Amino acid sequence: MTVAEIRRSLTTLLRDGAIDNAAFEADLLLCHELGWKRDRLFLNSEYSLSSHQAERLIALARRRANREPLAYVLGEWEFWGMPLAVGPGCLVPRPETEFLVEVALSCFEEGLFLDWGTGSGCIAAAIATERPSARGIAADVSSRALAFARQNLLRYGLIDRIALCCESDPLHLQLDDASLELIVSNPPYIPTGKLKGLMPEVSLYEPKEALDGGEDGLVAYRPLLRASSRFLRRGGFLVVEVGDKEQADALMEIGAGVLEFVDCMSDYGGIPRVCLWRKADL
Template structure:
């Protein structure tokens, strides 16, 4: 631990101690308690080689989560892939908003996660709502395979379906919760992002078009056009820290009523939630359907 921390610190990595701990535990398959009760155990040659290889990747700028191929979100373990974002603590705000919206419902909520990626948002919601079911949609079949694995590994596989599609285009039916953490970085901003993000996160999960709002336009239009949000339901989307007003205007133009702006633990604008759009509603309480 001391050696790994020193190596990372000398390279100027700000989270050197934490990164060293995550790598040591993850690469060697240990728990924190192992460091306490067996911390003076000498590593076997293959263990030392594996740890050195992981440290070399970190020193080259690869994020710890990418090296381990897994990360924790909402207290649950999630496998990652090249087509999935690393789950970030800020996105837990979206889960909390969805759970608050589901509180007090008499019927089990039906959930839709648009741009599901690793499936972490949908899986976390269904894990907390044992009677709920849901669908995760993504354009990447590789990401969907990861999401399916994560749903099964976290015990909610029988209540989750995953569909390859372009936002709302392949979905029919009525949902009580619709959530999304869409790509929202303006295209010309991506080259200025931290190197770990721009070189290791999938571009399709970052690129929100010229103004960063393309995905919100598609989502709002698709939900309204398809009558996907049930009466009394909630649409909640993660946003960039400076996008609240712009997304509000898009939602208002599409007929949605804002329910609230929610901030993350750092106090930054993070999630906007909305009620049903004006106009006809799909009141079906039956099974979810796929077009």
């Protein structure tokens, strides 16, 4: 089969699965299989694929047509310019989380940081790459997610500076009080009642523990605020991702009296996305 022929078959399979950008995703699958850039597909449309390659591509397209996330099908997704291994058990890094990283970097130069709920390790990897003298702890309750984080930190030579930790309560971390410069987190924040309404790629495939934020979506933030008050040094920052304005407003109330509220920043789509607190100097 030629590139042009398999491209047509993949596009049809994906369209039958109601995938929006079927032709584009067919190209991505082809690029993945052949190790090519997309423009090469157009310049080599008569190139012949082996029957093994064609079979593998059809199998990938079938998975995608069943609404498995494209990132899982490819086994890799880019975050902060770094291709990261992802798959079942680990949340696919989202573009809005790059905004969280930007804000975290704006208040962190060096020292020790904690990435709570690290998933693929995307946030820890981005921060450690940008801050070469920093050290970090990347914690998650999910051992499956931590296996992906380990793979990604190893790939980018960061494993010596980031300790991975399987833990469900940040207050149980074996840390000295006032030892952290920064706590950053993209915790699960979708209210339980809204999980079923998510697109199938998310509701059927991504791990529930990465999404479910309890009845009000805020369950994970409460222990995080308590832990921040204990583990941050004076002047250190807590930076978290939130889902919307309502959550941001509720969090400001929960955080009052625990830490000093600094700001809530909207992402490039205008949605309040990142809340920032500081442990007061006095």
